[in-house]
Amino acid sequence: MDHKKLTRFGVSMDEGLLMDFDQIVAEKGYQNRSEAVRDLVRDAILQHQWTDDKELVAGAILLFYNHHQNKLVTEMMNIQHDYHHNILATTHLHINHHNCLEVIVVKGRTSELRGLSDKLTSLKGVYFGKLTISPLT
């Protein structure tokens, strides 16, 4: 399929929704709505592809947590060792006296990476956890 040929299409939506969208377009610095819509469509396509559990992907898990939480660091370490074949690198940053930010660079099947991310994110003491992945093809 030729992705270079531009095709125009019309979109109808209520005024309020369009006003909210225009605000995001302006805040993010898009040149126009078309550019913003193209990014949204690309993202939607990626999200859809990620539903294929067998697809090989690479990405990163971002974790923000309190390292004083009882047993949290040990549990995190055990889980990461269980998934050692999926983990390419781990970066740990001591944000302040209590809190740490960890970025785990991962590669593997979508289902495996989701499993790893869910296990880490659901631990007590983890304030925020998010897996971001990109297809490798």
Ligand code: NI
């Ligand atoms: Ni730390």
